[in-house]
Amino acid sequence: MKALVKVCSLVLSLGFFLSACNKDIADYENDPRMFFQIPGSGSVALRDSLIYSFPAHPNAIETDTLWFNACIMGNAAPYDREIGIKVNTALSTAVEGVNFKIQSKVLPANAFKARIPIVIYKSGLQNKSVRLQLEVQESKDFKIGYTRYNKAVFIWGDKFLKPDAWDLPNSNYKAAFGVFSETKYAFILKSCNLTELPDPSNLVAIAYYNAVAREALVRYNSNNPKLTDENGEVSFSIFLGVSGNG
Structure with missing residues (x-):
């Protein structure tokens, strides 16, 4: 008899649990949310911010387009x-309209994410940069999703901008290329x-470059005055890609 009571209690508890879960799922489906992601490159799937240097993209004469993903938590819908x-x-x-323009703010029908284009302008940014922080805003269709992914940050300028990972302890940029300078960075990218x-x-890619x-x-210095920057003569230590040390 006690065993029967235990079984009945277990069945009732499981029933309540499933009922509560079904209610939570239904509420979640009826409460779609939005979050942003900036795609990475190589072994990095996502990045915290995107830094863009116009001089590194000679084909981008006056404008270029940066992208990020707007992703949903919930179901797709048969309408935009x-x-x-x-x-x-x-x-x-x-400044919107001066330094950039957001081309689209629409999630297409039946989609779980949309690539959002930001047209950025080069004009007025010679030797300087600007920063743009976009954040999820509640709309008639979506509430705010993951707190960690509620923003997307972009930095661009008409100059060679220092990668944000250059001086980080787990980064190999500084070990391979030394103290950052625009002159040095421009030379690295071009060469x-x-x-x-x-x-x-x-490590393999950084050692190769x-x-x-x-x-x-060596070739440049053999045919020109030695390359210098604000830190003096430019040089690169040998970097073998072993434990981040040359």
């Missing part, structure tokens, strides 16, 4: 939905035929 995007003006120096450096944790930059510097 509005994506709420706001500019955090307190943490931004970029390695890059628009940005690879993932700073990719270190070797390419060193060889290019």
Whole structure:
């Protein structure tokens, strides 16, 4: 008899549990939310911010387009939905209509995410940069999703901008290329035929580009006055890609 009572209690408890779960799922489906993600490159799936240097993209004469993903928590819908995007003006120096334009704020029908294009302008940014922080804004179709992913940060300028990972302890940029300077960074990108450096944790790639930059510097100094920057003569230590040390 006691065993029967226990079984009945278990069945009732399981029933209540499933009922509560079904209610939570139904509420979640009826309460779609939005979050942002900036795609990474290489072994880095996502990045916290995107830094863009116009001089590293010679084909982008006056404008270029940066992208991020607006992703939903919930079900797709058979109609277009509005994506709420706001500019955090307190943490931004970029001015909408002057430095950038958001081309679309629509999640297409039956989609779980949309690629959002931001057209950025080069004009007025010679030797300086601007910062743009976009944040999820509640709209008629979506509430705010993951707190961690409720913003997307972009920095661009008509100058060679320092990658945000250059001086981080787990980054190999500084070990491979030394103290940052615009002159040095411009030389690295040009000699390695890059628009940005690879993932700073990719030892093999960083070691390869270190070797390419060193060889290019030898050729340059043989045919020109030695390359210098505000720190003096530019040089690169040998970086073997072992434990982050040359």
